[in-house]
Amino acid sequence: MNVIEVHNLCHKYNGRTIYEDLSFTVPEGSICGLLGKNGQGKTTLVNILMGFLKPTGGKCLVLGEDSHELPPAVRNRIGLLHEGHLAYEFMTIGQTERFFRGCYPDWKPAIFYDLVNKMGLSSQHKVGNMSCGQRSQVVLGVIMAQNPDLLILDDYSMGLDAGYRRLFLDVLHDFAGQGGKTIFVTSHIVQDLEKLVDTMIFIDQGKILQTGLSDFMSSFHKFSFRNGDVVNFGNDTVLSGWEQRGDHITVYSFASQTEVADHLGSLGVKFKDLQQKTMSLEDGFIGLMGKY
Amino acid sequence: MLSSLLLKEWLKLRIFFAALLLLNFAVCVKIFFDIRQQMHSEHAEMVWYQVIHIHTIPYTAIMYMPLATGLIFAAAQFVPEMLGRRMRISLHLPTGRNRMLVACLFTGLLLYLAVCCMDSGLVFLMLRTYFPMEVAWSSIPTIAPWIIAGLLSYCGTVTVLLEIAWPRRIFLLLVFSTLCLVLFSGTGYGWFTPALWYLVGLFPLALLSVFESGRRFQQQGAK
Numbered sequence: 362m363n364v365i366e367v368h369n370l371c372h373k374y375n376g377r378t379i380y381e382d383l384s385f386t387v388p389e390g391s392i393c394g395l396l397g398k399n400g401q402g403k404t405t406l407v408n409i410l411m412g413f414l415k416p417t418g419g420k421c422l423v424l425g426e427d428s429h430e431l432p433p434a435v436r437n438r439i440g441l442l443h444e445g446h447l448a449y450e451f452m453t454i455g456q457t458e459r460f461f462r463g464c465y466p467d468w469k470p471a472i473f474y475d476l477v478n479k480m481g482l483s484s485q486h487k488v489g490n491m492s493c494g495q496r497s498q499v500v501l502g503v504i505m506a507q508n509p510d511l512l513i514l515d516d517y518s519m520g521l522d523a524g525y526r527r528l529f530l531d532v533l534h535d536f537a538g539q540g541g542k543t544i545f546v547t548s549h550i551v552q553d554l555e556k557l558v559d560t561m562i563f564i565d566q567g568k569i570l571q572t573g574l575s576d577f578m579s580s581f582h583k584f585s586f587r588n589g590d591v592v593n594f595g596n597d598t599v600l601s602g603w604e605q606r607g608d609h610i611t612v613y614s615f616a617s618q619t620e621v622a623d624h625l626g627s628l629g630v631k632f633k634d635l636q637q638k639t640m641s642l643e644d645g646f647i648g649l650m651g652k653y
Numbered sequence: 654m655l656s657s658l659l660l661k662e663w664l665k666l667r668i669f670f671a672a673l674l675l676l677n678f679a680v681c682v683k684i685f686f687d688i689r690q691q692m693h694s695e696h697a698e699m700v701w702y703q704v705i706h707i708h709t710i711p712y713t714a715i716m717y718m719p720l721a722t723g724l725i726f727a728a729a730q731f732v733p734e735m736l737g738r739r740m741r742i743s744l745h746l747p748t749g750r751n752r753m754l755v756a757c758l759f760t761g762l763l764l765y766l767a768v769c770c771m772d773s774g775l776v777f778l779m780l781r782t783y784f785p786m787e788v789a790w791s792s793i794p795t796i797a798p799w800i801i802a803g804l805l806s807y808c809g810t811v812t813v814l815l816e817i818a819w820p821r822r823i824f825l826l827l828v829f830s831t832l833c834l835v836l837f838s839g840t841g842y843g844w845f846t847p848a849l850w851y852l853v854g855l856f857p858l859a860l861l862s863v864f865e866s867g868r869r870f871q872q873q874g875a876k
Contacts, residue, residue: 413741415872429872437747447739451665463657464746 362389364424364511364543365410371418372405379405380567383419387545387560392537394558394574395547398650401564403547404444407515410545411441424511437465440504444515446497450489457488457499458506465507473506476532493520501532511543512536518550526553533557555642565650574642583640583648584621585611586632599624602648611638613648654748655756661743662730662760669729670764673722677715677768681775684712688783704784708841710795712776719796719803720833722768726761727810735814744871754867758811758860765807769800794843801852802836805829808859815866817873825862832859 365387372379379402387393397403408414410421410428421428426435452460454477462468480495488499497517504512512533518526530553536542537557548554554561561577563570581601587608594600594612599621602613610632614621618637625632640648688711691700703709734740743753773796780789809829816822836852839845845852 411741411745413744413871433747433749436745439745441745443741445737447737447742449661449733449739449742451733452661456660456664460657460661463660464654464748 363387363422364389364391365393365545366422367410367419368421369419370409370416370421372402372409372414372416374405378567380416383564383567383569385562385569385571387543389543390541391560392533392544392546392558393560393562394554395545395562395564396551396554396646396650397547397564399549401566403564404515406564407444407513407545407547410513411439437467437507438510440507440509440512442500442504442512442514442517445519446493446500446517448488448496448500448503450487453485453487454482454499455484457503458484461503461506467508469506469508472508473502476502476505479528494522494525497521497525497529501529505532505536510541511545514544514546514548516547516549518548518553526550529553530557551643551646552641563646563649570649577645578640578642580615581613581640581645581649582615582618582621583611583613583638583644584618584635585609585638586625586635588630588632590631592630594628602651604647611648613640613645654746658743658748658753658756659760662757665730665733666726666760666764669725670768673725673768674771677718677722677772678775680715680718681772681779684714684776685779687711687714688779692783704788710840710842712779712792712796715772715776715796716799716837718772719765719769719800720806721803723765723803723805723807724810726765727807727814730757730761731811731814740815740870750867750871751864754864758808758863761807761811762804765803769796769803772796773800791842794846794849795841797849798836798839798845798852801849801856802833804856805832805836805859808863809833812859812862812866815863815870817866817870825866829859 363386365385367383367385370380370383395403395406405414409416410423412429412431415429423431424435424438426432431439449457449460458470458473458477461473462470477499480498482491482495488496491499497520514533517529521529533544533546534557537544544557546554546558555574559574561572561574563572588610592603592605592610594603597603599616600612600614604611612621616624618635622632622635625635691711704711731740734743744750746753773793776792776796777789780792806829809825809832812829813822813825816825836845
């Protein structure tokens with residue numbers, strides 16, 4: 362069963378096309394990461410999925426319901442983390458717990474306090490007086506205590522240091538381990554997602570590439586070689602991306618090392634010491650999407 | 654769910670409620686001292702002539718208090734929701750949008766009416782102390798348009814804050830401002846009484862504008 366289904370989604374904002382004919386699915390039990398450069402519409406997509414924006418065309422289904430008219434019973438099954446860890450800043454920790462406890466029938470106060478007490482703050486501490494990291498912990502406690510079936514996290518890593526990011530990953534990992542839980546996550550910290558997701562959706566200029574993490578990491582390659590000249594591969598069909606630092610050139614491709622070597626030869630590029638390098642997800646992201 | 658929503662609104666409003674209750678009380682006390690001083694410094698016939706014959710209302714100091722109270726309550730409730738578009742937190746709760754808004758409006762209007770009841774009651778008691786009962790009773794229809802103006806300022810502020818498009822915001826601002834101005838345009842005791850019940854009957858229309866702006870915010874407010 363698919364928890365999220367997007368069919369032929371089109372969206373425009375101020376005359377600019379954000380998506381055109383975008384389609385993908387997120388199956389139940391998967392951890393799907395949405396990756397894209399700044400301004401590619403990741404948050405817009407989350408807002409459409411949560412019914413806060415009406416797309417100009419296409420259809421989005423979340424837990425089988427039209428995202429634009431999500432009934433309360435479906436929203437009850439979705440834990441949503443807004444970009445910037447939105448929380449009611451006029452509330453204290455205790456008031457936040459009391460407020461959400463009355464909203465969600467499956468609320469688990471122990472989960473909330475287990476996460477929040479790690480900060481060592483009093484329940485009288487006001488959310489508005491917290492650091493970004495502390496606030497993120499409260500928001501994480503809120504969405505976890507809801508015991509949702511689907512978690513949607515919009516750039517959870519924004520403003521968080523390595524410790525808080527690692528804590529998020531630990532909690533999300535445990536959540537996914539419960540079985541039957543689905544996570545849809547966007548983040549700017551690509552290397553964090555490498556430790557979490559099993560499926561990725563790359564979004565670039567309104568188009569997407571959906572792939573499994575292991576498939577991507579095994580089929581997409583990073584090669585390096587040396588060349589004294591300045592190179593420019595432009596929109597190459599074999600080389601998805603390239604970087605140059607001095608005479609050290611890195612190229613990314615779905616092709617094998619032999620095919621890349623042949624291709625470089627056919628382009629008349631002189632190369633020395635061509636070798637395949639270990640590639641991180643962040644390398645793959647840059648290689649596929651480019652830097653700018 | 655309902656108790657949670659009421660709790661949230663109370664947490665936002667309680668300081669403003671206490672402050673406005675105190676401020677309104679202080680204005681009522683000032684009115685009392687003004688009337689008392691007038692009674693002591695002038696002949697009773699002169700005071701009677703001014704208050705009864707030339708319709709010099711002795712409690713005009715309170716005229717704009719309901720308007721300001723409604724405006725402040727609306728801002729106290731909805732400005733925190735609009736900052737960073739935090740209203741999306743409430744809109745994601747497992748309850749209907751209109752039900753959530755009703756809980757917000759109910760809390761705000763209940764506290765607003767509590768302040769207005771205190772004002773009306775104190776003015777009534779003050780007038781009863783120094784004037785015949787008829788004068789005290791006449792304060793109710795005299796104050797009523799000011800209270801309705803406060804209700805409109807409350808609904809208008811909420812509607813404008815929730816509205817996402819600037820042209821609509823300006824239009825709504827003009828509409829609600831004009832309606833409020835009309836309610837302050839007359840003078841004398843109970844000048845609005847013939848139209849009062851029609852206005853009370855039409856007040857729910859102002860509430861509808863809040864729900865429409867709420868709908869528009871949910872569907873397009875994340876831009």
